[in-house]
Amino acid sequence: MRHLPTNNMNLFFFFFFFFTCLTVRINLCFPNIFPLKTLELDGHFSFDHQVHQAARDFGNRFQFLPLAVLHPKSVSDIAITVKHIWDMDTSSELTVAARGHGHSLAGQAQAHRGVVISMESLKSPEMRIHAAGDQSPYVDVSGGELWINILHETLKHGLAPKSWTDYLHLTVGGTLSNAGVSGQAFRHGPQISNVHQLEVVTGKGDVVNCSKEENGDLFHSVLGGLGQFGIITRARISLEPAPAMVKWIRVLYSNFATFTRDQERLISVEDTFDYIEGFVIINRTGLLNNWRSTFNPQVPAQASKFKSDGRTLYCLELAKYFNPDETEVVNQVKFFLKNY
Ligand SMILES: Cc1cc2nc3c(=O)[nH]c(=O)nc-3n(C[C@H](O)[C@H](O)[C@H](O)COP(=O)(O)OP(=O)(O)OC[C@H]3O[C@@H](n4cnc5c(N)ncnc54)[C@H](O)[C@@H]3O)c2cc1C
CATH class of the missing domain: 3.30.43.10 (Uridine Diphospho-n-acetylenolpyruvylglucosamine Reductase, domain 2)
Structure with a gap:
């Protein structure tokens, strides 16, 4: 065995103690x-x-x-x-x-x-769509899946989730921990009302399946639970046939009372629109230029009514789903809006 010279020995011990102490410090x-x-x-x-x-x-x-x-x-x-x-x-x-x-x-x-x-x-489970048999269709997805990916995948089968958020680059677990609200909520409820089943990792680390029927307390706590009752790793989401075409309409209001009256009436009447959402527009300039509107911006009398001029405006966004052969639906919508 070869002996290290004394200087090298000192150096060796210095580095040994230095790194040991460093590790202990980091650990502390x-x-x-x-x-x-x-x-x-x-x-x-x-x-x-x-x-x-x-x-x-x-x-x-x-x-x-x-x-x-x-x-x-x-x-x-x-x-x-x-x-x-x-x-x-x-x-x-x-x-x-x-x-x-x-x-x-x-x-x-x-x-x-x-x-x-x-x-x-988390990419598992792989997205799986079930559309056979008597059961209404559904999709099983990972809790980390983005809604935009679910839309693309389900559309391949002519299907789509019933309830949405406006913006789709959000995860299933993220919106199901809140509510998930958009213009379909008045008809189908928020996204949390359109879930059949969840797989959840509880606070103790157990993996538990839950639904209304099975472990109902956990199911209802996790939905809208702000991530405090468990981690959603899989969700079974209800689907419906995707509309072939959509008539999309935005209606501007300058009067808040008229805006809310119309919105409340529209969501309470049967068989009107498939999507109804209201929002407030504050401080928007050039509104008419990028506005695909139900009125003609070239007609000065109509256009001047909707000049924002820094005022707060209100908007109803409406959509009617239809198939290409149902042209009368579009006429019904026009008639409905004219006579409302
Ligand atoms: C631009 C924009 C547009 C939006 N549009 C809408 C809209 O139209 N409708 C609507 O309802 N909301 C909307 N939101 C709000 C949005 O739905 C919530 O902020 C949602 O929580 C964001 O989802 P996320 O995937 O980014 O979740 P994160 O922000 O990452 O997480 C949100 C919460 O959920 C928890 N969480 C995340 N994943 C899981 C999981 N797998 N299991 C359990 N808990 C989990 C987190 O701990 C946190 O408490 C919008 C937000 C933005 C920024």
Whole structure:
């Protein structure tokens, strides 16, 4: 055996103690993340500088830096992680938040010095559409799936979900944790009313199926539960035949009382429109130029009525679904609007 010279020996001990102390220091600073690194997963964790994106959301008002971000490849990745955190000493105070597309406005999908689960990484189960037999059609999707992808896939079968949000680059888990509201809600209810079944990872790390009939308490808590009652890993969503064509109409109001009166009347009358949504327009200039309207902007008398001039205006957005051979539907819509 060859002996190291004394100088080299000192150097060796210096570096040995330096790195040992460094590791101990890091462990003391972040005692919670090291056990996470030992978990056997299909996906992976990211740490350090890679977690910055999960500290922000669409609102851009709150920045809560997590210690780690889980990119799950399977439901068991989520279950193992949540169970591990549940089993930790309560003094760890490690929090967990599911993150969909991060379109919350106030930090709801963030976890300060905790673990964020990036749900868009979860690609299982593969999207599966069931349209055979007597049962009404439905689709099984991952909780991290974007609604825009569900639309594209279901349209291939001539089907579409019954209830939507206006904007579709949001995840299933993200909107089902809120409500999911758009112009179909007056007819079908929000998105949370159009779900048959969920698979959920509970706070203890158990994987549980739930529906109105099975584990109903969990089902109703998770829907609209702001991510506080479990993590949605799969959802079974109700479908209907997609409309072949749509007549889309926007109607402008300058008077709030008339606007709300018309909207309330339209949603309460049977068989009017398939989509009704009202919104407020504040401080919009050039409104008529990019407005596909029910009136002719070239007719000065009509157009001047709708010059915003900084005023608040109100808009009803309406849609009627129809098949190409049902031209009388379009005429009915015209008649309806004229006589309303
Ligand atoms: C541009 C824009 C347009 C919008 N349009 C509409 C609209 O038309 N209609 C409407 O209703 N809303 C709308 N919203 C609001 C939007 O629906 C919510 O902010 C929704 O939560 C965002 O979905 P996300 O996938 O980005 O979820 P995130 O913001 O990532 O998460 C939202 C919440 O859900 C939780 N969560 C996420 N995934 C899961 C999961 N798998 N299981 C359990 N909990 C989970 C999170 O922890 C968090 O509490 C809009 C928001 C924006 C920014």
